[in-house]
Amino acid sequence: MMGKTCCCILACIVLFQMSYYCLAIKYSTTLETDKSALLALKSHITLDLDSILAKNWTNSSSVCSWIGVTCGLHHNRVTALNISYMGLSGTIPPQLGDLSFLVSLDFSYNLFSGVLPQQLSLLRRLKFISLEVNILSGEIPSWLGYLPKLEHLSLWNNSFTSFIPSSLSNLTNLQLLDFSLNSLQGNIPQELGRLHNLQTLFMEFNHLSGPIPSSIFNLSALKAIYFTENELSGSLPSDSSSTP
Numbered sequence: 001m002m003g004k005t006c007c008c009i010l011a012c013i014v015l016f017q018m019s020y021y022c023l024a025i026k027y028s029t030t031l032e033t034d035k036s037a038l039l040a041l042k043s044h045i046t047l048d049l050d051s052i053l054a055k056n057w058t059n060s061s062s063v064c065s066w067i068g069v070t071c072g073l074h075h076n077r078v079t080a081l082n083i084s085y086m087g088l089s090g091t092i093p094p095q096l097g098d099l100s101f102l103v104s105l106d107f108s109y110n111l112f113s114g115v116l117p118q119q120l121s122l123l124r125r126l127k128f129i130s131l132e133v134n135i136l137s138g139e140i141p142s143w144l145g146y147l148p149k150l151e152h153l154s155l156w157n158n159s160f161t162s163f164i165p166s167s168l169s170n171l172t173n174l175q176l177l178d179f180s181l182n183s184l185q186g187n188i189p190q191e192l193g194r195l196h197n198l199q200t201l202f203m204e205f206n207h208l209s210g211p212i213p214s215s216i217f218n219l220s221a222l223k224a225i226y227f228t229e230n231e232l233s234g235s236l237p238s239d240s241s242s243t244p
Contacts, residue, residue, distance in 0.1 A: 031071075033098050034078040035063045040095035047089035047111070070104075077101035084108040084130070092136075094119040104128040108154070116141055126150055132178070133157045140179070142167045149173060156180040156202065163187075164208075169194040178202040180226070188232075190215055197221055204228040 042053050056067045063078065064071035070080035078099050089111040096102075097119025105123070108130045115138035116131075127149050137159040144153065145167025151174060160182040168177070169191035175198060184206040192201075193215020199222060208230040216225070 031063060031076055031078075034101075037093075037095040037098040038063065038066070038069065038078070038081075040093045041090075044093045045088055045090040047087075049087045052086055053083075053088070072101060075101055080104040080106075082106040084110070086110060088112065092117060092120075096120060097122040099123060100125070102126060103149075106130045107134065108132045110134055112136055114138075118143065121146060124148065127173075128152045130154045131158065135159055137161065139163075140165060140184070144168060145170045147171070151197075152176045154178040155182065158182055160184060164189055164192075166191045168192065171195060172197065174198055175221075176200040179206065181205045184208055186210070188213055188216070188227075192216060193218060195219065199223045201225045203230065206230050208232055 038057060042057050045053060048054055052067055063069060064076075068081060068083040069078055070082075071077060072079040079101050080103060081099070082104065084106045085108070087110065091114035092107070092112060094117040097117065100122065102123050103125050105126060105128065109132070112131070112134040113136060116136065118141070121141075121143035124147060126147050128151065130152065132154045133156070135158060136155070139162040140155065140160050142165040144150070145165055148170070150171050153171070153174060154176065156178045157180070160179070161184065163186040164179065164184060166189040168174075169189065172195065174195050177195070177198060178200065180202045181204070184203075185208065187210035188203065188208055190213040193213055196219060198219050201216070201222060201224070204226045205228070208227070209232060211234040212227065212232055216222070
């Protein structure tokens, strides 16, 4: 009986050690993925005047201690990336799509250029995107409309062109949409009238044309709307925040 008891205790100890080892590997591997993604971003930075990332984002320190990086307590993964107001130049690498637990992404007030990589469409947990005041270009990608939890989308003061994708109507949790100060053209999609939680809609200083969709006037949560400096036709209700 004593021998069987000892064997059971030994087996439990071995199972515990194996579980702990597997858990350690799981966390180190996934956090290592986040680290690799952020180091890829660092490698795409062409100008870092204050050497903030050069000095702080190093292999010798924990990712979760890096400036601008926030990790979640439960999964030990990167949940927020805020490198706004750092005077950085560069491009956004596709590897950022590996930050699968990311909830908030803020690159505002920098000099990032180029297009938004398709791989960012994998960030299904995103609630907050702020890329305002950069020099990003290309089309506003349709895949933005397939980030189901998105609440805040600000791309104002960039160099985006082409049309507003109708897929944005899928963002039923969206509260702020700001595409001001770009070079967008074409009509405002009628489908945006499905954004029932939208509170702020800014589209001024573009090249938008055609009528203003009547469906937008039925958004009961809407508090501020700006369409000035476009080529729109029609009019807004007299109690609206702006006129076309």
